[in-house]
Amino acid sequence: MAGDESVFLRAKDRSFKGLTEDEQxxxxxxxxxxxxxxPQLGLMKAWRIGDCDSGGDEWTEEVQLTKQAVQAINKLQPRPRFLVLCGDLVHAMPGCPFREEQVKDLKEALRGSxxxxxLVFVSGNHDLGNxxxxxxxxxxxRDWGDDYFSFWVGGVLCLVLNSQFFFDSSGCPELMEAHEVWLESQLQRATQTPSRHVLVFQHIPLFLNKPDEEDDYFNLQKGIRERLIQRFKQAGEKKALELYTSKSQVASVHLML
Structure with missing residues (x-):
């Protein structure tokens, strides 16, 4: 659809159109x-009827709430520099019924932004599959732009990660390896750039309450979690590195290292 590239597909080639290092x-x-x-279009009814494994055949409520959020954000003064929308963007898993319709309706709700x-999009497990x-x-x-990339805003380096690779990459080991190589290069870059801050966005929280907590549905496995924390600490040793995750069911983790 006309306009998709300028609104929804700005993340391309591991960068973000209009928010590059040269510009920002x-x-x-x-x-x-x-x-x-x-926003997870389709979840609310599925949750109410106790059938969250289905794609959810109604999502009018989610569309209305998304439109209300867009209207509220549009009224803010001064304007926020960007809006990052963390997954799950829709409820229907890849290949499931209602998937295309949910994506289409979410885009329509966001067009009023x-x-x-x-608009910066972060993939969730319902967007990519567990x-x-x-x-x-x-x-x-194709729907939302790159699944991982970096961008700059006002002298701040921002990294968007695909955290499903940390959860289960058995279906795409080569893509996971490419993500690892890219992430390592970005963390090395973070130590060398003049950026005062580094912001990291991903779907799955490293932890919910404390770094050494037990494994849970909503956090990353302890071994992976510990390695990521160490890597983030090294990258943020001489500057502020903050981690922002999704999962609206729990408090977002804001990790200042």
Whole structure:
């Protein structure tokens, strides 16, 4: 559909159109952004009837709530520098009924966003599948842009990760390896850039309450969690590194290292 590329597909080639290092590498003073999570069109009815494994055949409520959020954000002054929308974007898993309709209706709800507020999308497990495949990742990229990338805003380096690779990459080991190589290069870059802050966005929280907590549905496995924390600490040793995750069912984790 006309306009998709300028609104929904700005994340391309591991960068983000209009928010590149060349355009935004200079610190320009304090700013704020909006983080929203889990519009998950189709979940509310599925949750009420106790059938969350289904794709959910109704999502009028979620569309209305998304439109209300867009209207509220559009009224903010000064404008937020960007809106990051963390998955799950829709409830229907890849290949399930209602998937295409949910994606279409979410895009329609978001089209009312102020064009001066870039929309940044972070993939969730319902967007890629609990065990993502090359096909499910390709479909996400066609709908919403790259599944992982970096961008800059006002002298701040931002990284968007595909956390499903940390959960289960058995269906796409080569893509997971490419993500690892890219992430390592970005963390190395973070130590060398003049950026005062580094922001990391991903779907699955490292932990819910404390780093050494037991494994849970909503956190990453302890071994993976510990390795990521160590890598983030090293990258943020001489600057502020903050981690923002989704899961609106629990408090978002804001990890300042």
């Amino acid at each position: 590498k200079e610190w320009s003073g304090p700013f704020y952004f909006i983080q929203a999570a889990d 102020d064009p001066d507020i870039p 065990t993502p495949t090359p096909e499910s990742i390709e479909q996400f990229c």
